[in-house]
Amino acid sequence: MEKGAGVITEGIESVPEGTVTTPRGFLAGAAKAGVRSDWDKLDVGLVYSEAPCVAAGVYTRNALKGASLLVSMEHLEKGSAQAIVVNAGCANCSVGERGIEDAIKMAQLTGTKFGIDPHEVVVASTGVIGTFLPMDRIRRGIETIGVSADGGMDFARAIMTTDTRPKHVAVRANGWSMGGVVKGVGMIHPNMATMLCFVTADAAVTQPFLAGALKDAVDDSFNMIDIDSDTSPDDTVVVMANGLAGGEPIDQGHADANSFRAALRLVCTDLAKQMVADAEGATKTIEARVEGAATREDARKAAREIVMSLGVKTAVYGQDPNWGRIISAVGNSGAAMKEETTALYLSGPDGKEVCLYSGGVPQAYDPEAAKACLAPREVRMRVTMGLGEASATAWGSDLTEDYVRLNSLYTT
């Protein structure tokens, strides 16, 4: 265990500076290929596994899907993959048949480079919608990249768009490890957004188990964050496991099934929170916990609606304990709600909670104490619905003038 590593939860410890190349057998690298308008940035990245992987993906629910995503969805249908090729600077979306041809070409170039079937290559593109990929530059990029066991951080940098920092994490458990990277800080929303997330693992795992674990992990992480309630056509989460840690493949009932699920959930939640923390223009992260909801879906809807509400986002930014907006968001969520049984708490910097609202009526509280709850970089609130046992947590960013400035000037 390296210096700085820590046990996160029983049997799972974090790997400092961990990334997609932390699990054994995964190599990565990136190049400045000139796809971006800013030539001095990495913009084409590769991940390669020395052994074939079982793989699974979760994709945007936007009816408009990027061409690279469409090709990846087809490649991943068989449940395996061995490499990933990504470009930033261009989403390869809304560009007709040529987009599909270009994405297939990216897979072919990557397959040729590593001597693998192009159908084992996952392709992803992120950036502006409606422009063609500069295939000559992408080809040169793919050809020049040298992949290595310490290339994960370069890969994390190559996929950034308006992200201000690379986002990565890795954990280790019971002889196997798992690493992940993500990009995306705008158009982030429940049901995914302009995000790309790649998770690698050296555990041996069956494909159906991997696919199920990914879906659950995404539901509790990427599908519970919101920056601006938008969903992009390129959102993708892909997990690949190469089995180099050995042992019987993990499946339902395997001794490691729970820790693998927990590790995937930890990796996805950690990356999701990194996205929110780096949200375009944001100054704060909002964590909304809903408890006592009638159903799990109600808890999820209410928690998400809180972090999606522009009224809440701006009030948090202004450190204004305008709690009516939070309760109104819950009412607006479609979740079953009774005013008489609903209560709202803000977490104070001292760890104590301030109750602003309970039993359908405002509570007497110190306005300065309430305001102080909104001062930290991470603002936490909790709503108890008093209707059942279900709970959920969602994370969002505040909304600032800088968000507006960044987004009113993106392509120009």
Place this chain on the structure above:
Amino acid sequence: MEKGAGVITEGIESVPEGTVTTPRGFLAGAAKAGVRSDWDKLDVGLVYSEAPCVAAGVYTRNALKGASLLVSMEHLEKGSAQAIVVNAGCANCSVGERGIEDAIKMAQLTGTKFGIDPHEVVVASTGVIGTFLPMDRIRRGIETIGVSADGGMDFARAIMTTDTRPKHVAVRANGWSMGGVVKGVGMIHPNMATMLCFVTADAAVTQPFLAGALKDAVDDSFNMIDIDSDTSPDDTVVVMANGLAGGEPIDQGHADANSFRAALRLVCTDLAKQMVADAEGATKTIEARVEGAATREDARKAAREIVMSLGVKTAVYGQDPNWGRIISAVGNSGAAMKEETTALYLSGPDGKEVCLYSGGVPQAYDPEAAKACLAPREVRMRVTMGLGEASATAWGSDLTEDYVRLNSLYTT
């Protein structure tokens, strides 16, 4: 016909400076009662009809409902009303049983003033959530207001919160007239928001017909606008018709049925667009027209999603023809969509359209011409889906730094 009046549509003409007191028999007035923190503003308003009215209402879908709204819903259940009492400065929401008692008291005071049954009084409150009504001030306000046939504009001013101007309209058709006022410029969203709208008419009309016509008019107007995708617990649209214009009550099949429906739709659409034009911090109105959708609901969803997208709102603010965000919003709406049959047009200041996207691919267009489409105060865009015959129009505001500033400082 006064100077300045104009025919809007066949048989219906606008009444310049028209408001809720334009129809005969409606009196209104307002007082500075000190409910608002800013004492120098009108904040309690009354409307009174000299004859009993048939009445109908449409209300917020927020599970959290203000106490005044709950009382009004009960009063309007019987389909009649004769007076309206409104206060700004306090939403009378999330304040428990006392909120209900206070709203009933407002109805009683108004009933006593006019010598009518308190159950014939519509009560509405708008402002900050979670504070109690200052009933002594409200009582004095109700008692001191003098209602008159030219008090409609004072009433329109008394209901304003962050509105920068009163919003009112009136039309006349075939011997009867209809007037309306509205307030609300933030928390505006499909399915209503922190808005109050009151429409009066001197036509004779049956209650079931009035209720049906109102529902349809609201669906095409207030339910098709968006400022910030929020919905408040107090949203209310109420229409009252006192029949003083005489004649057989308008019902299905009556010669005036279509013009009454058209007039109500015109009044509601005009007021809805006034709300969007006065949206908090906004510099522009966005009109999104969706045509050729597979179903009416698809057309409505797609049009609303465009005007709700923060990506679109900020791009319009920045006059940035980032059309991918518009197409992505359509894809995100849940409406059936095929890239190959979808096209996007921006309306130019010269009335000509610029096609940015068609058949699934970007079109060659002059970037300066596209940018010019986003320069006017009213930006218009049209998406053709190529899947059917259904169409819908939605209106939204752009999103600016000023919106953020206004909303991060509302209660403090």
